[in-house]
Amino acid sequence: MSSVVLDNIVKRFGSFTAVHPTSLEIPEGTFLTLLGPSGCGKTTNLRMIAGLLDPTEGEILIGGRRVNDVPIHKRNLGIVFQNYALFPHKSVADNVAFGLKYRDVPKSEIAGRVQAALDLVQLPDVGGRYPRELSGGQQQRIALARAIVIEPDVLLLDEPLSALDANLREDMRVELKRIQDKIGVTTVFVTHDQSEALAMSDRIVVMSAGRVEQVGTPEEVYNRPASEFVANFLGASNILESRCTDTGRDAVQLDVPVFGAVPVPVDKAPEVRPGPAKLVLRAEKLLLLAEDAEAPGMVTAPAVVETVDYQGQTVRYFIRAGDRQLQAINMIDGHPFAKGTQVTAAFRPRDCAGLPGA
Amino acid sequence: MSVEAREARQPWILLAPALSAVTLLLFVPLVFIVVYSFWLRSATGADLPGFHLDNWREALTDRFYRDILISTLRIAAITTLVCALMGYPAAYFIARSRGNKMILLLLLMLPFWISYIIRTMSWINILGVSGALNTLLLGIGVISEPLNMLYNEATVILGLVHFLLPFMVLNVFVSLDGIDTNLEDAANSLGATRWQAFLQVTLPLSLPGLAAGGLLCFVLGAGTYITPLVLGGPRDAMFANLVFEAIITQLNWPLGSALSLMLLVVLGVLVMIYNRYLGMAQLMKGLG
Numbered sequence: 001m002s003s004v005v006l007d008n009i010v011k012r013f014g015s016f017t018a019v020h021p022t023s024l025e026i027p028e029g030t031f032l033t034l035l036g037p038s039g040c041g042k043t044t045n046l047r048m049i050a051g052l053l054d055p056t057e058g059e060i061l062i063g064g065r066r067v068n069d070v071p072i073h074k075r076n077l078g079i080v081f082q083n084y085a086l087f088p089h090k091s092v093a094d095n096v097a098f099g100l101k102y103r104d105v106p107k108s109e110i111a112g113r114v115q116a117a118l119d120l121v122q123l124p125d126v127g128g129r130y131p132r133e134l135s136g137g138q139q140q141r142i143a144l145a146r147a148i149v150i151e152p153d154v155l156l157l158d159e160p161l162s163a164l165d166a167n168l169r170e171d172m173r174v175e176l177k178r179i180q181d182k183i184g185v186t187t188v189f190v191t192h193d194q195s196e197a198l199a200m201s202d203r204i205v206v207m208s209a210g211r212v213e214q215v216g217t218p219e220e221v222y223n224r225p226a227s228e229f230v231a232n233f234l235g236a237s238n239i240l241e242s243r244c245t246d247t248g249r250d251a252v253q254l255d256v257p258v259f260g261a262v263p264v265p266v267d268k269a270p271e272v273r274p275g276p277a278k279l280v281l282r283a284e285k286l287l288l289l290a291e292d293a294e295a296p297g298m299v300t301a302p303a304v305v306e307t308v309d310y311q312g313q314t315v316r317y318f319i320r321a322g323d324r325q326l327q328a329i330n331m332i333d334g335h336p337f338a339k340g341t342q343v344t345a346a347f348r349p350r351d352c353a354g355l356p357g358a
Numbered sequence: 359m360s361v362e363a364r365e366a367r368q369p370w371i372l373l374a375p376a377l378s379a380v381t382l383l384l385f386v387p388l389v390f391i392v393v394y395s396f397w398l399r400s401a402t403g404a405d406l407p408g409f410h411l412d413n414w415r416e417a418l419t420d421r422f423y424r425d426i427l428i429s430t431l432r433i434a435a436i437t438t439l440v441c442a443l444m445g446y447p448a449a450y451f452i453a454r455s456r457g458n459k460m461i462l463l464l465l466l467m468l469p470f471w472i473s474y475i476i477r478t479m480s481w482i483n484i485l486g487v488s489g490a491l492n493t494l495l496l497g498i499g500v501i502s503e504p505l506n507m508l509y510n511e512a513t514v515i516l517g518l519v520h521f522l523l524p525f526m527v528l529n530v531f532v533s534l535d536g537i538d539t540n541l542e543d544a545a546n547s548l549g550a551t552r553w554q555a556f557l558q559v560t561l562p563l564s565l566p567g568l569a570a571g572g573l574l575c576f577v578l579g580a581g582t583y584i585t586p587l588v589l590g591g592p593r594d595a596m597f598a599n600l601v602f603e604a605i606i607t608q609l610n611w612p613l614g615s616a617l618s619l620m621l622l623v624v625l626g627v628l629v630m631i632y633n634r635y636l637g638m639a640q641l642m643k644g645l646g
Contacts, residue, residue, distance in 0.1 A: 052543055072546045079547040085540035089562050098558075102549030150548060 002063030002153040002186060003028045004049060009058030011044050018044045020210045021058070026188065026203075031180055033189045035197040036207035037233070042190045043158060045207075049188060050156050051075050063153055073102070078147030078185075082159040084139045086131040092118075092142050093127035099150035117149035118142075120179060137168045144176070148183060155180070157189040161196060173199055194234045198222060206230045224268050224353055225280060231353070236283035236316075238326045241357070244277040252354055254279050258301045258322035262349045269354025276357025285351040286328040288317060288337055289344040298346040305341045321345050395615035405612055413616035423600065423617065427624065430597040433511065434579035437518040438526075441575045442568060444519070445526035449567075450560075452527070453534035463531070466524050478517050478588045485513060509591035517585040522578055526571040533567025534560070569636050577625055597621050 004026040011019040019041040026032045034042035047053040049060060051072035060067050067075055078099075086095050096114045105113065118124050121141035131139055140160060147155060160176070161169045177200045180187050191197055197204050198218040206213040206221055206229070214226040225231035228239055242262070246253040251263035252272050256279050264272075264279070289295055291302070303321035315336040317328045326345065330336075337343055395413055398406040417423055452462045469477060484490045485507040492504040507513065537560060545555035583598035590596075595603075598621070605614035 050543075050547060052546075071551075072543075073549050073551055075547075076549075077547055079544065081540045081544060083538065083540060085538060085544040087541060087545075087559055098545065098550075099548030102554070146544075146548070 003061075004154055004186060004188065005059075005061040005064075006045070006049070007059040007061065009045075009048060009055040009060060011041070011048060011053065012056045018210055019048075019055075022212055023058075024205060024212070024215070026186060028186055029184045031177070031187045031189065031200060031202045033191060033197040033201040033204045034207060035191060035194065035204050035233075036213075037192055039209075040207040041210040042192075042205075042207050044210075046156055046158055046188060046190045049154070050077055050079055076150070076153050078150060078152035078155045080140070080143045080147050080155070080157045080160045082163055084131070084136075084143040084163075086139055086143055086146070088131055090130075091127065092123075092129050092131065092134070095131065095142060096127075096146045096149050098146060103150060113149055117145040120148070120182070121145045122175070136164055137172060140164065140172060141175070144179065148179070148185065152185060155185045155187040157187065159190055159192070162191070162193065169196075176200065198234070206233060208233070225355070228278065228280075228355060231280045231355070236327050236329065238281040238283065238286065239355075240279040240281060240324070242277050242279045242354075243357075244272050244274045244354070247272065247274060251349070252277075254352075254354055256299075258324065259299050260301075262299050262352060264352050264354040265350050268350075268352065271356045272354040273356065278355040278357055280353040280355060281326075281347055282351065283316070283327040284314075284329040285347050286326060287346045288319065288328055288330055289346055291342045291344055293344055295344065295346040298348050300344050300346040303343055303345040305337050305339055305343060308336055308339050310336060319343065319345055391615045391619060394611055395619055397612045399610045399612050413613045416613065417616045417620050423597075423620075426595060426600060427597050427621070430580055430621075431624075431628075433515060433518070433596060434576050437515050437522060437579045438572050438575040440515065440519050441523050441526040442572055445523055445571065446530055446564075446568065448523075449527045449530035449534055453531050453537075454539075459535075463528075466527055469524065474521060475584055475588070477520065478585055481513065481517055481520070481589055482508065508589065509594070511590070511594050513589040514586050514594050514596075517589040518579050518582060521582070521585065522575040525574045525578065529571030529574065530564060530567045533564045533570075537563050565636075569632075573629065573632060577629065580625055581621065 004024075006022055006024040008021045008023050009019060010017065010021050022041075022045065024032075024045075034045055036042045044053060048055050049062075051067070051070065055068065062075065062077075086092075087098065090098070093111075093114050096117055097110050100110050100113060114127065115124065118127060121144055123138055123141050123145070126134060126138065126142070131142065134142065140163075143160070157176075161172050164172060173196055180200075189197075189200065201218055203215060204218055204221050205215050208229050214221050214230045216224070216226075221230055222234050225234065225237075231237040231239060240256050240259075242254040242256040244252060245255050245261075248263075248266070250266055252266055252269045254262045254264055254269075254272070254277055256262050262279060269277075287295075287298070288303075288305070289300075301321045303319040303326070305317055306320050306325065307318040309316040309318075313332065314329055315332050317330070317337065319326050319328060328345065394405075396409045396411070398408065398410045398412060400406050452459060452466070455462060482489065486492070487504045487506065487508075491507070492501075495501045496504065541559050541563070542552075542555045545559045546552065550558060580596075581598055583596065583602050586594050586596045586599055587602075597617070601614050601618045601621070604610045604617055608614075
């Protein structure tokens with residue numbers, strides 16, 4: 001188990017810069033997620049930590065030791081690949097034992113450690129089978145067992161859940177987190193799926209176009225997005241152009257068209273100064289009420305339902321308030337509003353965040 | 359007509375062209391050869407129909423035929439080995455190169471656009487007494503007399519390797535190209551050096567391609583007659599040359615038929631043994 005430090009690393013492929021100068025500190029035992037759309041450089045970062053790619057500039061330290069020139073087979077890392085990458089010609093037990101053969105593990109101990117790893121991933125009886133005889137989820141567990149049996153300093157997970165179907169993915173998410181908690185290994189997880197990132201991580205690094213947009217706990221990046229990109233990438237957000245009229249001790253006053261004055265808590269709008277600003281309003285925080293409903297303590301505006309996207313437990317509306325189309329995701333209480341209904345759109349100021357304007 | 363009947367007929371309709379070609383061009387002539395091998399050659403030239411074992415007795419008991427059969431198999435085996443050793447690294451290089459794979463494969467196929475006979479004869483201009491290599495060596499004074507490099511078993515093998523190498527490279531390439539590169543990365547991450555990862559993962563997974571390429575090289579090599587004809591000396595005849603000699607030169611169709619069937623049976627048996635023991639089915643199972 002070790003900490004990982006990226007010190008101003010840069011990766012260029014020819015004239016294309018995949019990763020702009022990036023510095024990150026991953027404390028020992030942390031579950032850190034690199035989150036972003038494809039092409040944002042998250043996998044490039046992971047592959048540089050792994051030693052599968054050399055950084056063009058900067059230093060990588062694992063456990064305080066500079067590893068730029070340490071080849072991959074000497075870094076003692078466990079990697080789980082998106083497509084599992086199990087050796088098809090070896091049995092499950094041989095797959096898991098593979099890494100132990102290159103360490104000074106006595107032959108007599110290997111079988112026991114392989115079994116312990118298979119027990120940990122809750123597949124104790126498949127050692128004699130071949131990978132192709134297992135389902136996708138089982139193969140992924142074996143890939144995890146193979147990576148952790150060597151007691152790696154760092155566990156690297158490259159979109160390990162994206163090849164699984166939806167239900168299985170959620171089960172594996174819980175399972176993966178349980179195992180990581182149990183062995184406490186420093187983990188770097190790469191994904192483009194915001195719900196995986198929010199559910200599993202101690203810290204999330206949101207990346208875009210080769211740059212880090214924000215680093216923080218899941219709650220921080222979700223509730224206090226540092227940029228418009230982060231606000232949009234993690235969940236659906238409405239970004240409303242507004243004007244900051246006053247910055248008080250507790251709240252920042254934003255003047256939003258149609259809705260009027262919105263006092264946003266100052267810790268959720270730390271960068272906002274008087275002048276142009278943006279209001280970040282999560283779709284699930286925008287509540288639709290009957291046209292004549294009272295909404296004490298909430299900011300309201302009249303709106304018309306334009307599109308209804310029924311999802312069973314919830315419903316996603318597109319509404320028009322003034323000249324703006326807004327998105328609202330609401331729990332269904334009785335029946336959803338029908339298309340064309342006049343409603344009152346309401347939200348609480350403390351659910352919003354503020355960003356500096358253009 | 360019912361749907362079932364139509365569906366049952368469909369594969370046969372699709373197979374019909376290939377099946378008729380195989381029947382007319384391969385199976386029927388083969389039956390003729392089998393029948394011919396029991397006829398007798400008469401001094402007058404017209405072959406005598408009947409059921410005579412004379413040709414088979416001669417083919418199976420004459421030491422001359424047996425020795426040439428053995429040396430044919432040996433030459434084919436050496437050629438196959440050389441092709442495997444030379445072809446594997448080339449195939450690996452092509453499979454692992456980025457972007458320009460298609461161009462490299464095209465270059466590999468390029469020799470096929472030139473007649474095999476021309477390609478074989480080109481070695482005479484390179485290795486002959488007044489060929490390129492001798493001229494060069496004489497020119498820089500390494501030798502004072504031209505070397506006799508042509509017309510021996512080594513040049514026959516050289517010619518065969520030249521002819522068969524692309525088949526090996528293509529077969530190995532196809533199997534290497536199908537191997538997920540993450541497997542080597544995974545092996546490296548678990549502590550294997552690049553060489554260990556190759557031996558443990560890539561090589562075993564590419565064996566089906568190597569086996570297929572080897573089989574193709576061996577069978578094509580053992581059946582060749584042009585290469586020994588052009589590049590071999592009088593003592594380097596291979597078995598197909600005997601068939602050619604019997605049928606074309608001596609017009610002894612019955613004996614030629616018996617000899618060609620003998621080669622066919624020997625190669626057929628070897629292919630079956632090869633399949634059985636190299637366990638290609640077993641390897642395919644591992645690949646899923």
